Amino acid sequence: MVDIETHRVIDLIPSREGNDVVEWLKTYPNLKIVSRDGSITYHNAIKIAHPEAIQVSDRFHLLKNLTSYCKEFLMNYFKARVPIKVPEKPKVDVAATSEASLTNKKLTLEEK
Numbered sequence: 310m311v312d313i314e315t316h317r318v319i320d321l322i323p324s325r326e327g328n329d330v331v332e333w334l335k336t337y338p339n340l341k342i343v344s345r346d347g348s349i350t351y352h353n354a355i356k357i358a359h360p361e362a363i364q365v366s367d368r369f370h371l372l373k374n375l376t377s378y379c380k381e382f383l384m385n386y387f388k389a390r391v392p393i394k395v396p397e398k399p400k401v402d403v404a405a406t407s408e409a410s411l412t413n414k415k416l417t418l419e420e421k
Contacts, residue, residue, distance in 0.1 A: 312321070313342070326350075343362050345366070345367060
């Protein structure tokens with residue numbers, strides 16, 4: 310648990326079990342806003358211990374989810390393969406080209 314105004318750690322929860330979390334949260338009767346991850350266990354425990362408390366996602370998970378959704382959208386939006394049009398090559402005599410490349414050991418720009 311962190312104080313939202315001072316950003317200082319107040320306490321650490323000893324367990325992630327629902328009943329333990331409820332009991333632990335009840336030891337803090339003045340909770341009004343709770344920032345948490347997406348755990349359904351924490352959601353339910355907060356709802357039981359402090360039904361009037363407002364629950365919000367923490368910054369880390371907001372940004373993580375945002376980047377994941379953006380990446381997924383971009384991967385679906387852009388095709389995996391982008392076609393590149395290559396201009397047609399002029400027809401070259403293969404037999405003559407093979408002999409020339411064997412004798413010169415270098416290919417011309419057209420041969421490449």
